Amino acid sequence: SISNTGSISNTGSISxTGSISNTGSISNTGSISNTGSISYTGSISNTGSISxTASITGTISTxxxxxxxxxxxxxxxxxxxxxxxxxxxxxxxxxTTISYDHLSKNAGSYAVTCSVTEPGYSASTTGxxxxxxxxxxxxxxxxxxxxxxxxxxxxxxxxxxxxxxxTAQSSVISSIAGTISQLAGNYALSGAGTLSLTVIPTNGGGxxxxxxxxxxxxxxxMLSASTINLAAGWNLLGSSSDAPLDVATxxxxxSQFGTVWKWNPTTxxxxxxxxxxxxxxxxxxxxxxxxxxxxxxxxxxxxxxxxLVAISISFPAGNAYFPTLVSxxxxxxxxxxxxxxxxxxxxxxxxxxxxVVPQNVTTVWSWDNxxxxxxxxxxxxxxxxxxPNYIASKGYLDFTTNSTKLTPGQGFWVYR
Numbered sequence: 415s416i417s418n419t420g421s422i423s424n425t426g427s428i429s430x431t432g433s434i435s436n437t438g439s440i441s442n443t444g445s446i447s448n449t450g451s452i453s454y455t456g457s458i459s460n461t462g463s464i465s466x467t468a469s470i471t472g473t474i475s476t477x478x479x480x481x482x483x484x485x486x487x488x489x490x491x492x493x494x495x496x497x498x499x500x501x502x503x504x505x506x507x508x509x510t511t512i513s514y515d516h517l518s519k520n521a522g523s524y525a526v527t528c529s530v531t532e533p534g535y536s537a538s539t540t541g542x543x544x545x546x547x548x549x550x551x552x553x554x555x556x557x558x559x560x561x562x563x564x565x566x567x568x569x570x571x572x573x574x575x576x577x578x579x580x581t582a583q584s585s586v587i588s589s590i591a592g593t594i595s596q597l598a599g600n601y602a603l604s605g606a607g608t609l610s611l612t613v614i615p616t617n618g619g620g621x622x623x624x625x626x627x628x629x630x631x632x633x634x635x636m637l638s639a640s641t642i643n644l645a646a647g648w649n650l651l652g653s654s655s656d657a658p659l660d661v662a663t664x665x666x667x668x669s670q671f672g673t674v675w676k677w678n679p680t681t682x683x684x685x686x687x688x689x690x691x692x693x694x695x696x697x698x699x700x701x702x703x704x705x706x707x708x709x710x711x712x713x714x715x716x717x718x719x720x721x722l723v724a725i726s727i728s729f730p731a732g733n734a735y736f737p738t739l740v741s742x743x744x745x746x747x748x749x750x751x752x753x754x755x756x757x758x759x760x761x762x763x764x765x766x767x768x769x770v771v772p773q774n775v776t777t778v779w780s781w782d783n784x785x786x787x788x789x790x791x792x793x794x795x796x797x798x799x800x801x802p803n804y805i806a807s808k809g810y811l812d813f814t815t816n817s818t819k820l821t822p823g824q825g826f827w828v829y830r
Contacts, residue, residue, distance in 0.1 A: 652747020716825025
């Protein structure tokens with residue numbers, strides 16, 4: 415800083431990064447460069463140049479062909495648009511032009527130069543335009559709230575966040591993992607494009623509020639009541655919402671349904687129901703066979719139905735549900751539609767590196783009623799490039815070439 419109560423006569427240059435306070439006089443025929451502020455109650459007589467990126471207060475007299483150039487509007491926050499700086503002059507309203515070094519809308523620091531183009535004057539100044547990152551806000555909310563954005567990028571609520579990224583980014587927090595309660599807080603994001611989150615719901619619920627610098631786009635989503643078409647024979651179905659299914663109510667007509675089966679991954683046993691047996695007769699039969707009696711199908715559970723005729727049944731509306739997996743065989747259902755490789759990815763506690771196939775499951779199996787065959791997926795075979803050859807050798811169906819995804823209302827097997 416420079417504090418002056420007498421006089422400063424300059425024929426060379428003065429460079430200051432603090433402030434210049436003057437109650438005397440400054441006579442300048444060289445240059446004064448200051449990145450702090452210039453404040454005075456005396457006088458500054460200038461026939462050279464004064465460059466200041468902060469502020470100048472007072473009145474400055476300039477000599478012939480001399481000018482002072484000031485930059486402002488150098489601090490911004492990422493909002494998805496390209497910002498700009500402002501330039502003013504002493505004498506006022508001189509024609510100027512502003513140039514930038516590779517300025518973009520991405521967060522970062524960019525050199526900026528303002529030059530006087532008014533005939534008869536010659537002066538310029540440089541500074542740094544800064545774009546600060548926007549904020550991603552993740553907050554907890556009440557159970558049962560499930561959200562997704564208008565583009566479908568955010569698939570549901572409370573659970574593991576498996577990926578978070580900005581497209582066309584330069585410098586960005588590329589991944590965030592954990593549960594919503596663990597992640598409550600703000601996260602800096604820089605870059606261009608739209609924030610994209612993949613969030614898989616678990617029982618509980620939660621709300622994600624996201625901001626990419628321009629707006630927050632969140633819409634509540636539920637699984638609507640749906641009609642499921644069953645073929646005569648075996649059908650692999652699933653309860654994909656948190657609305658439980660009462661087995662006797664849904665499958666109680668013995669002229670339409672033979673048996674219903676649900677795998678219990680904890681006891682590693684089958685739960686069984688048939689409308690042909692009621693009350694104690696059903697209990698006795700199940701006990702004799704070593705089965706459990708099936709009364710209710712909960713969210714995230716898959717089940718087999720042996721239909722005696724082709725028939726349609728209705729599933730109630732409810733919040734989308736994500737199954738809990740254990741080691742071994744799991745018969746489950748999913749509240750959001752996705753291919754099996756994405757389901758495998760969603761089980762990661764942290765996002766894998768680009769190009770890496772995580773080994774979160776061993777195999778995924780989905781039954782195709784029309785062909786009476788299995789769609790098959792194995793991440794280990796995807797990783798080594800042998801998945802298509804293996805599927806062809808076994809006569810299975812390929813999820814990709816068969817355009818098949820894991821969908822709400824459908825059951826599927828997972829070995830973990």
